Amino acid sequence: MSNKSHKYNICESCMLxxxxxxxxxxxxxxxxxxxxxxxxxFKRNQLLFGEGNIPRxxxxxxxxxxxxxxxxxxxxxxIIHIAKAGEIVGFRAMFSGDPYKVSASTMEECRICFxxxxxxxxxxxxxxxxxxxxxxxxxxxxxxxxxxxANMAQSSVRVRLAYVLMMLDDIYDGEMINMTREDLAxxxxxxxxxxxxxxxxxxxxxxxxxxxxxIEILDRxxxxxxxx
Amino acid sequence: MSNKSHKYNICESCMLxxxxxxxxxxxxxxxxxxxxxxxxxFKRNQLLFGEGNIPRxxxxxxxxxxxxxxxxxxxxxxIIHIAKAGEIVGFRAMFSGDPYKVSASTMEECRICFxxxxxxxxxxxxxxxxxxxxxxxxxxxxxxxxxxxANMAQSSVRVRLAYVLMMLDDIYDGEMINMTREDLAxxxxxxxxxxxxxxxxxxxxxxxxxxxxxIEILDRxxxxxxxx
DNA sequence: CGAGCGATTGAAAAGACTCAACCACCGTGG
DNA sequence: CCACGGTGGTTGAGTCTTTTCAATCGCTCG
Numbered sequence: 001m002s003n004k005s006h007k008y009n010i011c012e013s014c015m016l017x018x019x020x021x022x023x024x025x026x027x028x029x030x031x032x033x034x035x036x037x038x039x040x041x042f043k044r045n046q047l048l049f050g051e052g053n054i055p056r057x058x059x060x061x062x063x064x065x066x067x068x069x070x071x072x073x074x075x076x077x078x079i080i081h082i083a084k085a086g087e088i089v090g091f092r093a094m095f096s097g098d099p100y101k102v103s104a105s106t107m108e109e110c111r112i113c114f115x116x117x118x119x120x121x122x123x124x125x126x127x128x129x130x131x132x133x134x135x136x137x138x139x140x141x142x143x144x145x146x147x148x149x150a151n152m153a154q155s156s157v158r159v160r161l162a163y164v165l166m167m168l169d170d171i172y173d174g175e176m177i178n179m180t181r182e183d184l185a186x187x188x189x190x191x192x193x194x195x196x197x198x199x200x201x202x203x204x205x206x207x208x209x210x211x212x213x214x215i216e217i218l219d220r221x222x223x224x225x226x227x228x
Numbered sequence: 229m230s231n232k233s234h235k236y237n238i239c240e241s242c243m244l245x246x247x248x249x250x251x252x253x254x255x256x257x258x259x260x261x262x263x264x265x266x267x268x269x270f271k272r273n274q275l276l277f278g279e280g281n282i283p284r285x286x287x288x289x290x291x292x293x294x295x296x297x298x299x300x301x302x303x304x305x306x307i308i309h310i311a312k313a314g315e316i317v318g319f320r321a322m323f324s325g326d327p328y329k330v331s332a333s334t335m336e337e338c339r340i341c342f343x344x345x346x347x348x349x350x351x352x353x354x355x356x357x358x359x360x361x362x363x364x365x366x367x368x369x370x371x372x373x374x375x376x377x378a379n380m381a382q383s384s385v386r387v388r389l390a391y392v393l394m395m396l397d398d399i400y401d402g403e404m405i406n407m408t409r410e411d412l413a414x415x416x417x418x419x420x421x422x423x424x425x426x427x428x429x430x431x432x433x434x435x436x437x438x439x440x441x442x443i444e445i446l447d448r449x450x451x452x453x454x455x456x
Numbered sequence: 457c458g459a460g461c462g463a464t465t466g467a468a469a470a471g472a473c474t475c476a477a478c479c480a481c482c483g484t485g486g
Numbered sequence: 487c488c489a490c491g492g493t494g495g496t497t498g499a500g501t502c503t504t505t506t507c508a509a510t511c512g513c514t515c516g
Binding site for chain 4: 408409410420421424425428440441
């Protein structure tokens with residue numbers, strides 16, 4: 001199994017034009033960008049960047065999902081965020097210039113565009129509305145994260161699971177939630193065994209159905225009610 | 229006991245010039261700002277804004293500490309952040325225009341400048357380096373928050389307390405940590421009783437000394453070692 | 457077919473929460 | 487000046503939640 005990813009510059013179906021962040025660009029801007037980005041395919045479980053790496057650019061997700069996580073000293077991961085198609089990953093660290101404090105890797109087959117640091121910074125520098133979009137985006141995430149912190153700090157594992165399932169239901173938007181029990185446990189911040197037991201409870205209560213690696217939400221309202 | 233705060237526009241010792249965010253301004257810009265801001269004194273436990281309020285401007289802290297927190301349905305608070313002199317509070321929600329998702333109130337006597345929404349937005353609009361500073365600031369907080377989430381989600385209450393004490397030691401910078409046990413518990417995300425018992429343990433291990441409403445860190449290194 | 461990973465279950469132990477009571481300090485009004 | 491009430495701090499005991507460890511099962515891939 002080769003670890004290399006296939007590179008190609010011309011991608012017809014590139015999300016570039018779809019991404020909310022890049023909506024603000026003119027066709028000309030986008031054409032310039034076209035020449036400076038490089039698209040690649042990634043298999044499942046490939047690392048985009050790791051804690052401590054120096055940021056070299058940003059990643060625009062065309063297809064697939066990326067987990068952003070930190071790694072504890074005992075190797076336990078904590079998933080902080082799951083990025084989906086249209087999102088830009090890895091631009092926070094670029095402004096500070098500091099090494100990454102988190103890692104990012106693919107959770108499924110992905111198609112991703114890479115834009116080098118200087119190209120991206122030029123782009124940002126020449127376009128104030130992009131700056132504004134970035135600020136809005138960051139503010140939104142900061143707010144989301146406040147809610148996440150409150151939930152993690154105060155709630156039982158049961159409620160935390162309900163909360164995370166609601167987040168994932170949004171992220172997977174229509175599709176079934178598709179991740180290993182271990183990843184899910186690393187998102188909720190609990191032991192895999194505890195997670196499995198709670199999923200079983202939820203299943204028995206008719207809240208969801210489980211499949212191999214997949215979870216089907218049946219009663220969104222009741223889950224939401226548990227959380228708030 | 230009057231609940232009104234004393235308003236005054238001229239404040240000689242205003243932190244405006246000290247704040248890292250406002251370093252980028254010229255004296256002229258600052259002079260303009262001088263006319264549009266209004267400074268006030270606040271007593272302990274006064275609310276700056278509450279969850280659901282519409283943002284009307286930003287708050288620049290001259291003196292004192294502000295807690296930013298969410299309130300659960302059962303009234304339990306979760307402190308997300310403690311802002312200190314020099315920080316600007318409440319500007320995230322301004323860009324999105326959404327109502328506040330958090331509340332802010334004073335933890336001690338405070339002196340605070342208020343800058344109205346339109347004044348602030350004009351300022352930001354006319355000054356790209358301020359935008360850049362804001363982005364850097366937001367990125368930094370986002371990174372901090374990632375670490376906080378990981379800690380809250382994965383660690384025992386004991387380690388979470390150590391982590392929060394380290395944060396507070398930075399925030400109180402030299403001074404003793406000064407907050408009620410309840411607030412501290414609401415920061416760590418635990419019951420007040422549990423917090424008190426752990427503080428007692430830490431005290432017996434020589435890590436800190438407790439006073440009324442105050443905590444004196446004795447062995448920073450060992451606490452830091454518990455966390456990482 | 458065998459290895460290995462992911463999922464699952466059971467049982468015991470540890471951790472944290474709840475409830476209930478009590479103490480200590482502080483400012484107020486009589 | 488002192489009793490009073492209130493807030494904040496502390497302690498104990500019992501209970502529930504969650505973790506840990508150990509073992510088993512099923513499926514997929516080489």
